Amino acid sequence: MNMKLINVKIPILDAELYYDLTIKAGQVMAVNSHEQKQKADRMFSFLGEDYEEADDLTWDGDGRILLPGMTDAHMHLDKSHSLLVAENKSGTLLEAIQSYTQASETFTDENVKDRMRKTALSALAHGTTTIRTHIDFNTKVREETTFRGVRMALELKQELAPFIDIQVFPMLPYYPYDDDDRKRIEKMLTMGVDGVGGAPHISEKPLECIDEIFTYALQHNLPIDLHTDESDDPNVETVLYIAEKTVEADYQGKVVVDHLCSLAAMDHEKAASVIAKMKEAKFGVITLPAANLYLQGRDDRGVVRRGITRVCELLAADVPIATASDNVCDPFHPFGRGDLLQIAQLTGYTAHMGGKDDLVTLLQMITTVPSQLVGQKHKGIELGQKADFVLFDATTLEELFAELPQTRAVYGAGRWLQVTHVKKSLESVRR
């Protein structure tokens, strides 16, 4: 379908100008800007009743906000919507891990893939077109359970490839490995995964665990993305060793660290020196406010810590920082719908960011920054690239963040997408 979409606002480029996009065969052929609105053939309608028959038309976006397809750089598709079978009475990270591990033995292929698909399609409906998903990889369970998440994630990646880019990052176990663990890890690394994840700070021997992760990642030339120091204890500082290893292995720019709750708990001077080391290692950072608000500070009374890392200090130090969903409706975080705009709003609350410039920064934290962190150079609205964007029914940044409008139109795979359309075409593929 060829079309022009004119008079849209793209605040991550310039909040004042109007932009026109020319799309041919699903590719961005031109991006122009102007100060005044221009005339179009038809007003864009979110109802979508005439998308299919219309070709070569110029649609009027009428000043509505457009973003490139959003990148959720940290999700757990395999765990999502498992809350009904894996509860978390204490609300702690520890019980969440134990409860999920126990429940995982009862899962089937179909059940896991259905839950993953449900969350991925919900994310797509909200405008997310790239997902990096961490996947449980527990070698102390039955062999089929160990591999189920990775197998299903790789199958879903194929199935949804026309609509969403999914990157699969299995989490390497945090306990010391025996021969059987190694056999399973080595087999998994040949299955076509996109990178290596893990949570070494929960290991009894975190430094050895980090060594293992680097050894496997280097052997297979895979990027690393780690749950890091998800703790309120200011003495938890595995990020320093990860930084050291990154420099030593010449892996700068290939390592992303997530959470960094303890960075917020330590004193300012110490935190500043940690941030300097992170910069040296060229880390990307992902803050995950929803799960941290839910899981952290569980031992506090009165003033309860929120577990949110030092977002503004990291921004001031020019460390690339994105924000992401983490868990959706599971024992780690019981709410959520895979809506990154909602997560950007939550980041605004937790990082004290609400000014006009802050709102633009928050939008960058769900689009351009995570896109760069997951290794996508061109995305969404770049000239000559695959057109991939989301149009919101809001005309100002204030309205966008206050209303989180549910009315959105997502463009990808060469046409306007609605989840019903995606489901139909998936069914036809399967038939």
Ligand SMILES: [Zn+2]
């Ligand atoms: Zn996570």
